[in-house]
Amino acid sequence: MATLRIYNELCKGAEECGICLYVCKEEVFQPSETMNQKGYRPPVIVNEDQCTQCENCMIFCPDLAIVVSEKKQKKGSQ
């Protein structure tokens, strides 16, 4: 299962908003040229392997457009 998912239609653009690119320490996201229906350019996931599942992008995203899967250790500890 994928670690990350971006809801492209909810995103308001890496150029206009760009909070996910700022809060991600591992540079998982990159701006892209693909436009969504509303005319914004959502970021693309480039190094998903680098993702530490810190959930920063998910927590900061103002449009609830990013999901990060839960940490495996967290599930084990419960």
Add this chain to the structure above:
Amino acid sequence: MSELVHPYHRFIRPTVTHSSFCPGCGDGTIAQSILRAIDGLDMDMDDFVFVSGIGCAAWIPSPLFNADVLHTTHGRPIAFAFGIKMGLTEKKVMVVSGDGDLVAIGGNHLIQNARRNIEMVVICSNNGIYGMTGGQAAPTTPMGVKTTTTPYGTFENVFEDISGLVIAAGASFVARWTTGHPRQLTASIKKAIQKKGFAFIEVISQCPVQFGRKMGVGNAVQMLEDYKNRSISIQEAKKLSKEELKGRIVVGELVDLDKPEMVEEVTRMRKKAMGGAEAAVDTGRS
């Protein structure tokens, strides 16, 4: 292989396809912090009644949240919330609105209900401007800033310490965070929901479109960076002098007290009065 689903999309009203905020607005982060707090406490949207006024931040519960919401007149959400709490004492009442709504126009409702210490959560998103109507100067706009209504710069002193006002009025829980601290904000909202008394949380929120871009403060990322640099925890701030704290944002849980709560007091008084009344009109009939 199933696709990942956002855990908080179930709290969003099904008819709402996207949030009504500008790109990079801090209100979306506040919305998610509220949902995280509710989910973290294993509560349901049915346990809550949300009240919002007029302004950008008022769009957080209405129409975004799939719950009972009152979208009220400008400046009056706390007055409506007061009525709801007195009628439906078992419900949790949460007011989500902006600084222009709660502090500028509805200022006295905020003061008087903090004094009454009625159980409710008030979340005030402070972006320092009237954003929704086009960037007019608000009481929270810093001095000298050029806005739509003050093309040569604001000439009024800024309303610096909203939390201080609420503390002085007598609220039992007051916290201040910025949108750069969503994890801490969620923890504070959790505490505020469980608090018996008036809980006020001021969130310094970025407005990249009306405040940042027009005033040259920058975009959402630059504003978040600025909050990160300027914020200082309350424990650290206590060691510093007033001059050193100029321009800094003191964040943290400023006040957490146990005080008599109004609904409880009213219920107790009603019981007392009813007990007396029943004895007085006892006609001997069963």
